[in-house]
Amino acid sequence: MNFRSFQVPYQVDEQYSTRTAYFSMEFAVHNALKIYSGGLGFLAGSHMRSAYELKQNLIGIGILWKYGYYDQARNQDQTLQVTWMEKIYSFLEDPGIKFQILIHEHPVWVKAYYLNPETFNTAPMFLLSTDLPENDYVSQTITHRLYDANVATKVAQFILLGVGGAKLVDELGFAPDFYHLNEAHGISSAFYLLNKFKSVEMVRKHLVFTTHTPEEAGNEKHDIYLCHKMSYFCGLSIDEVRKLTGLKDDQFNHSLVALRFAKISNGVSQLHGHVSREMWGKYEGICPIISITNAQNWRYWADKQSYRAMEEGNDWAFDDRKKYLKKRAFNNVIADQTGKLFDPNILTIVWARRFAGYKRADMITQDKERFEALMHNKKYPIQIIWAGKPYPLDYPAITQFNSLVHLSKNYKNMAVLIGYELWLSKRLKQSADIWLNNPRVPREASGTSGMTAAMNGAVNFSTDDGWIPEFINHGHNGFVVPKADYENMTVHEQDEYDLNKMYDILENQVLPLYYDNYDTWRQIMKNGMRDVRFQFDSNRMAHEYYELMYK
Missing domain, CATH: 3.40.50.2000 (Glycogen Phosphorylase B;)
Incomplete structure (x- = not known):
């Protein structure tokens, strides 16, 4: 050449x-x-x-x-x-x-x-x-x-x-x-x-x-x-x-x-x-x-077998594939890194991306009472995973990461992972039922992790920022915190509003749907996969x- x-x-x-x-x-x-x-x-x-x-x-x-x-x-x-x-x-x-x-x-x-x-x-x-x-x-x-x-x-x-x-x-x-x-x-x-x-x-x-x-x-x-x-x-x-x-x-x-x-x-x-x-x-x-x-590039990121099962209308194969993907990540990554055994039948929430202040990695943990109730909910059990890299000299972000590590020691259904590279990103998107994204609006220019999550059958749950207003139709292909008058709120008020709304949606819509009406849940997954397919393919x-x- x-x-x-x-x-x-x-x-x-x-x-x-x-x-x-x-x-x-x-x-x-x-x-x-x-x-x-x-x-x-x-x-x-x-x-x-x-x-x-x-x-x-x-x-x-x-x-x-x-x-x-x-x-x-x-x-x-x-x-x-x-x-x-x-x-x-x-x-x-x-x-x-x-x-x-x-x-x-x-x-x-x-x-x-x-x-x-x-x-x-x-x-x-x-x-x-x-x-x-x-x-x-x-x-x-x-x-x-x-x-x-x-x-x-x-x-x-x-x-x-x-x-x-x-x-x-x-x-x-x-x-x-x-x-x-x-x-x-x-x-x-x-x-x-x-x-x-x-x-x-x-x-x-x-x-x-x-x-x-x-x-x-x-x-x-x-x-x-x-x-x-x-x-x-x-x-x-x-x-x-x-x-x-x-x-x-x-x-x-x-x-x-x-x-x-x-x-x-x-x-x-x-x-x-x-x-x-x-x-x-x-x-x-x-x-x-x-x-x-x-x-994001669909050919590289998407789980083709899930798409095939969806296109064939084979719900058994579709569900089986999701369980397999969850089990694989739980056994190969989570058990290996943390010594915790996660269950593929339990609703799994993943927050994974770069750690930065405005992305509020630990937001869901800020209401101690509700977080405790969520983590010990027998009727609607959950598992939650964090991963991502703070900038090596962003000490507040590193402190946030480390606080989550210490917190995770109290719960067998909470894991914080290291090594957030491309392959781990893909594994976590495949193993997520909910892809959690809660940046302060309007600080996220786009935020593309949710696109690749949807390509792997994860349901987006997000604040209404970046690409999300162009994608999420609440309750149809994902869940979104309704925008408030953020411009006239203090940062503290904004965080409190988003946190309360997030818990309301999680407790009253997401969890009951997943456990009591899985057919509808599966439809939401499929709608997300379809809607992301062409509009958000690179x-x-x-x-x-x-x-x-x-x-």
Whole structure:
């Protein structure tokens, strides 16, 4: 294969012939390639799989993280231990591409690795590394840890993705019509492209941007002088940067700059598009923000046997399959990690995703009396499982995780798991009867875990945020906490309202349905599986990017 005038190595479908380079800090394409932390990576991974299925003219650009995000282990008392393990990937190919970029006014060697589409059924992907003997140790560490806590290292990572990615595309001779930034981490590419195209107008013609953050405080900002010192602006002075970006203060706001440099951008659900337009509308010179709702790859995630039984109308096979999936996860994962024996006949609630404050992992435990009654309910017994990775330096989230671990020691029907990678995510979705999701509205831009849960016959039970308003029809294909006037509530009032509503729905609707009217319950499962099948399959999403963003 010629990596100096690179073409995607399959027959491109005519309607997807526009050449696109897709930049993302993380990709979750397979359990064997641990270069992801959470939802952003799961989304990017599904996008790459659908680009391959639809035969789109698209390549993925990411970073080869030597230690990944981190590995979850346990301390002696079963609390969370953060460990860093070197990853070695024999399946990545060496295209023989090495080049230099400037970081901190210092040349840094970058090597590209190639993920062949045939390996995991993805679009062709190139992953960048600075972990090379030609570099000094500090430069080598740029690609050690995903989202490094050191601010200068993080800025260097953003330069590598943006500038390094854009330079790699030139090295490949790929000449994309569009550079698609999945989140603003790679916006340094705009400064590289400015040197190449010589005008902001030309950069704007080629740049599109997906924003994932529904509140301004959550968007990355760094000191503009630090960015300048780190060679972020590809030779431009701070005054020139201010003039080009319209930034007035000393904070370099990555998302705002992306919105000013892009031709078009999108929020990742209908609600998030609305929230984003409202949030950024007060700034001048931003591009239009449309909505393309996130989705997940059905072919990779769905349990095909459950779908087959559903399509054949074979309820016995459908129920038998769900029991088998529950039993397999309970025996292979839960018993192994916790020494607890869960029963596949009991309603199982799963909360599993990245641990972050606004996602309120422990919300259901906050009403001690009701939680105790729920856990000891003889008439309607339940089992509950938690899993997910807090950011390794997010101490409140780690404390939340550890509190759940300690709490679980009091109950034989409660488990907290470590090792939340792609395979465990799939196992938990297969073993869940209820997929619990209770972020504070409107803090969740999309939240895609419930989509893949529905593809495995789990029923979504959620607050009304992200993609949920487009999906859940209460009591038909899932259960949803009705929205209150959250804007006029304190955080405490919002939490209390959501918690009480959640318990009311659980006690009065979910549990009686599951145990007293399983035929209706099964129908709700099937409705969810059907409704998620096409509307929230990433083939629809990848198609919409071509239709709405790359035209």
